[in-house]
Amino acid sequence: MLKRRTLMTSAMAAAIPGVFLPQARAQAGKNTLTIGMPLEPPGLDPTSGAASAIAEITQYNIFETLTKVNADGSVTPMLAESWSSSPDMKTFVFKLRKGVRFENGQPFNANTVKFSFDRAGGAKSTNKDKRFFSEIGTVVLDEHTVGVNSTLSNPDLPFMLGQSTACIVEPKSAETNATAPVGTGPYKLSAWQRGASCTLVKSPTYRDPNLAKTEKFVFRFMSDTAAQTAALLSNDIDIFPRAGTRSVSQFKGNARFQVIEVGTRGKVILTINNRKKPLDDVRVRRAILAAIDRNAIIQGAADGFGRPIGSHYALGAPGFIDTTAMNPFDVEKAKKLLAEAGVKTPLELRLQLPPPSYARQGGEVIAAQLAQIGINVKIQNVEWAQWLSGTFGGAHDFDLTMVAHVEPFDLVKYTEPDYYWGYDSKKFRDLFVTIQNEENKKRRADLLADAQRMLATDAVNGFLYQAVFPTIARKEVKGLWPSMPIVVNDLAAISWG
DSSP states (O other): OOOOOOOOOHHHHHTSTTOOOGGGSOOOGGGEEEEEESSOOSOSOTTSOOOHHHHHHHBTTTBOOSEEEOTTSOEEESSEEEEEEOTTSSEEEEEEOSSOBOTTSOBOSHHHHHHHHHHHTSTTOOOTTHHHHHTEEEEEEETTEEEEEESSOOTTHHHHTTSGGGOOOOTTTGGGTTTSOOOSSSEEEEEEETTTEEEEEEOTTOSOTTTOOOSEEEEEEOOOHHHHHHHHHTTSOSEETTOOGGGGGGTTTOTTEEEEEEEEEEEEEEEEOTTSTTTTSHHHHHHHHHTOOHHHHHHHHHTTOEEEOSSSOOTTSTTOOOOGGGSOOOHHHHHHHHHHTTOOSSEEEEEEEOSSHHHHHHHHHHHHHHHTTTEEEEEEEOOHHHIIIIIISTTOOOSEEEEEEOOSSOGGGGGOTTSTTOOOOHHHHHHHHHHHHOOOHHHHHHHHHHHHHHHHHTTOSEEEEEEEEEEEEETTEEOOOSEESSOOOOGGGOEEO
16 A cells, blocks of 8 residues: 655655755745656757756756647737738748747747758757658748648647757757757846756847846755655745645645646656567457556545546546546456466566656556566666666567657657557558647547547557646745646746735
């Protein structure tokens, strides 16, 4: 049984790096805010890394995009003043802002947009949306007008271009953005103390000096839930987006704090390596899904902060259908499926868990559930950098892993056989092309429903729940997003009240 962590004593807090009690820091006044993050980013270039922690620091802050995705999911201008599209949604024309410069003084224009998108889709690109960018063509129409062409209809393109992978970079500094980011945004990097913190300060050259309301933001990295709680209570952290859910009970009803239950389109899944035997057998994958009690996982991993899902698709997204009944919790059925697949139990599998509390807590529940059908799970706790290089990247050396996928439109990843879960289905790829070519909104929604059913039928992964992340903050802090269609911290909007 999982045990709840208790609030740390002063001695415990002092023993943990990065946790300071009230006397350990002088209050910085109303020009500084400190934000807690469970994970440290591996770099600061959102166009070359998959970790969402990169965007949490840099997107809309250091780097900007042509469009901006807002808390309600709407899309508004950012570096583009306006845009228009052809009736078939295959061609978009963006009118760009004039007079914008990067932090190093270089001008922003249509050439930098083309450079950024071509680089994102190029042969050497490590952009997580590389395929998307490789399938569009960017044309410079004049210095402040750019065209984006696609062979497929794409009504979601303005939304896609507001995500972190579409940040506009400056050609001369692009290769060093991971450690010395240069953007057009309202903030710039001041310091990065590896393993501890990252500091952004207001850019003196930003085009709108009144947009950013706070002079300095300090991001502090701490994955341990008890450490998060202590830092908040000691006023060492002012805001903790995506805080550990086990912290919440200590802050609800506390007049010093606000707790916002932030809805997302993130999907928490038990990723199954479809390349590995016997996991390449759909009956084995279905057995794993049948052994999973989603509601128990939501309680164990997220203390009830989540809604069950049956496919890789979130409630509220266009065309969503409830597919949870396609792979219901049924232990006896799971045992029969393993027997039909010729699997002799106990079956030994490795479950690699990254640092976030939902993964470490949820992994224990999953291991206990799979043990009931004769699957012995060896839990391997790995650091974030190790997960990114060994599990997600490289040789994909894992059997199972648990992680949240936060991208709103990521069904496309199931069309990529070399993606880390290794799903290779021509039938799904053909269906996805049909979806992209469908201009009728109703028919497109029906096809998206078909895609959700196909992934559930193929039991590609263990689809667990749609994430609801708690944001815990000082009561005086204003401008926090009440929902998060993409994972960002929109610093320009945040201030002391």
